[in-house]
Amino acid sequence: MRKYELRSVRTGSLSGAVPVVGIVSAGQLARMTVQAAISLDVPVRLLSQRPDDSAAMVTPGVEVAPVFTREVLERFAAGCDVVTFDDELVPPQVLRALEAAGHVLRPPSGAKLYAQDKLHQRVGLAGLGLPVPAFRAVEGPGDIEAFGREHGWPVVAKAVRGGYDGRGVWVLADAAAGERLRREAAGAGTQLLVEQHVAIVRELAALVARRPSGESVTYAVVETVQRDGMCRELLVPAPVAPGVAREAAALAGRIAEAIGAVGILAVELFETAEGLLVNELALRPHNSGHWTIEGAATSQFENHLRAVLDWPLGVPDLAAPAVATVNVVGAAHGGDPHAALAAALAVPGARVHLYGKSARPGRKLGHVTVVGDRSDDARERANRAVAILTAGKGG
């Protein structure tokens, strides 16, 4: 294991006045959190799997460990006042052990579990009377078939743990497909749940930032436009009836309070003809909040830091009537977006963010935000810049 010098924590000016925030994993979410931390002069340490992970490349205070064992995490946490996360991947039992050893995790393990365990989330939210699709745990042969008979085919099966960004989710056409998957999953030791395949009008996301002391702020509700099981565009504010936006925001606020979220909570929602249903939760800055960097009075990254430090939260107001954010996703025959960066910057108002990742098909490499007066214009310009960034031939 290599250990980098932790330069960010021996600054003369800080003299212990500001707590050290540790971030576990050094992807693009950590990278954008680091940018926000520079403004507030909050000292950040990163725990990174590789020295060239997205955030590790732009931060002096990085500890590199290929595997985040409990021992690695303990040692890392010992050098931080508060530990937060770039992803949902540290196992719940490890998080609980860290808390038992006295480390301050924000969000705490109990809240994080709602993002890590889909069955816990479904049972928990349903128990609170919050709207989720019909679901059941898959415990043995016949469970999927029974669920399909009751709710109609197809059904959606999900890995209870470890599913992420479209992986670990299957649409099952019939009982035979269900039984095939159940047997494979059982063989792999993967627990499944099955749920109703709902007819979606739109996918939405609502972001809340919440402090341990309870204060919270909610951002404008976003439409997340998906392609190939991946979020491609954010349209802000979501083009929904005002009542739907209010309900989505209220729902996110209730969930944050109910599960004891700390930091950013992203609530992914299905808008259906019958109303809103909760899809997934994320307890960290989230792709659906990238528009807040230029589009809100305070970015999700700054508010995540402020929340995990239990500091007053920043105003979440929209900075303009319309914001569009489009993800830069590696194309099948696409080149390195860096080679097209200057050309993309010629698109008026295009705010380009590249994450420092090597181009691979399907990989999120960056995003472009356009802030403006009209949604269609902002969306067109953001898409134009992304098309330029992803058009190059592979190198």
Add this chain to the structure above:
Amino acid sequence: MRKYELRSVRTGSLSGAVPVVGIVSAGQLARMTVQAAISLDVPVRLLSQRPDDSAAMVTPGVEVAPVFTREVLERFAAGCDVVTFDDELVPPQVLRALEAAGHVLRPPSGAKLYAQDKLHQRVGLAGLGLPVPAFRAVEGPGDIEAFGREHGWPVVAKAVRGGYDGRGVWVLADAAAGERLRREAAGAGTQLLVEQHVAIVRELAALVARRPSGESVTYAVVETVQRDGMCRELLVPAPVAPGVAREAAALAGRIAEAIGAVGILAVELFETAEGLLVNELALRPHNSGHWTIEGAATSQFENHLRAVLDWPLGVPDLAAPAVATVNVVGAAHGGDPHAALAAALAVPGARVHLYGKSARPGRKLGHVTVVGDRSDDARERANRAVAILTAGKGG
């Protein structure tokens, strides 16, 4: 001399597609430029005098050298594709030697000289027919007295080189004071110029970003409110007649073109009853442009990077009707602003920037920007947050 690992230049993703930008000096201007560079994934190297200089603490790619000799600068420039600056302190003859050795300086030495040599600036701008206060070089005894007789007392004397932020400027009440200063300056080898003490209605600043290819953008003209010879507040847009704002912007654009500025050019102006006069030039991101981080569609820091890379410039438009920025300046009995950070963040809409510098009286430690609909409200809130940050007792 200590040399840090230059991690930012061995990222897998960049593969040479984006030029490496070197910044000489690692103060807060470099720090905020680094933040902008992270978004665009532009690799930045810093040359820093101390390992705990403002930008050095937040950047992996730092070379530390206590003195920037020509040899140090040559070696640093050899690792960069483009070299730019955080200040005006590298001597003109060293800049010319670097260019002669084939290094790309942006701005070039010839443009930089207008910020480094006040006599060169006055002579050059006057020669172009641009408005400057009446001035003359002080070459011998009697020059100051003759100037004062012609233009009236008091007069202003300035060190031709090395003056910075209020130092190196003297207001002379009479011929005796003038002769005293002249003799002292001659003894120290400091060349002086003397100029008219003009009656100032307001101080203004106009910022231009300009590419080597000639494209330029001009930001909204700013009122810079001074106290104790130091800029304390920025009010944007400046509360001046539209004709004055237009003239200031046009003047800045003409100067940028005439001197071949590259990157940010800040033109400090006096508004007088008789019209505008040019005060100082800076060829780098400037304190009078800090409002652009939240208050403009593209910050001066991002546009400085884009300009020195000869990339398309970003839209400079105001993001809101009113922006106020107030500097956090170390108070005589003030404490560490970090200790008051959480309290200051409770001021709604206060966007706090701390530079990671230890608190000393008169030192610029950070700034606070508030973006809003009304100038008086934005100004009041920014001042309120700064008052909190600087109120603490020294520690």
